Amino acid sequence: MKYTGPVYRPPYEAGSLLLQVTVGCAHNRCTYCTMYKDVQFAAESIEQVEKDLQEARKLHGDAKRVFLVNGDAFVLSASRLKPIAELIIKYLPDVEVITMYASVNNIKSKTDEELRELRDLRINDLWVGLETGDEEVLNYMNKGFALKDSYEQLERLNKAGMRHIGIFIFGGAGRGKGIQNAIDTAKLINATKPSAVAVTTMGAFGDSQLAKDVENGKFVLATELEVLEEQKKFIELIEVENVSYLGIHAINTVTFDALLPRDRNKAIKVIDDAIEKLDDEFLNSVPQRHSI
């Protein structure tokens, strides 16, 4: 299998076959992200994809789930994704879901018909980097889309019958703004009804723009207590039925999975217990986080 440069996937895709269809990230401009900073974006050739699938068939011929790498693989046009999906089904016929990271703009660039065709070719469970439901926070993150795009494009995805997992960042709003961020983000989730939400925590990494802004005082990171209170408020406000809360990312201080609203009280108790047990010095600090 060919992999070029760094490869990231959600922890929940650990059992999926990783198939390279792009290198790097086509956007590569999010304020806080350094994942693909030094990698030139490129689309993998269909010949190489087929070669990898021939190899994959020998090793994992019964694969049920394929994760297309890298950073925003859904950036590929429908006319590129369709033959890739057809090849996957040809070589790995048991595949049930072909998934990948996606940006809101990647959805916007496809027609309703194309989204349905891709769904019919088993592309589903898109991991969409939404990060926040707060307009100002989203603008600072430089995701390249507006909040109204998140609402509109996720509605189109739902109409096409394609499930999505929304990715969100606690602490993304900075000091003193976590509760409002939780309120705005829960509003987005309740309106757009993801099948799951995956949560991480903001950190200032390497030479990211965020790290520079923290250094020069333009952005003040949230304290650990603020992050935990934001996490709690977020869980309190989610009203979608049977949404999986995926919170085991290593960057989070309190890690757990839950099904909401069923496990709401249990999840809140886990956070309350952590706040009670952690010492004040840690709760009022901003711990250094080393990777996303």
Ligand code: SF4
């Ligand atoms: S967060 Fe995602 S979309 Fe933004 S630069 Fe990093 S990999 Fe690309």
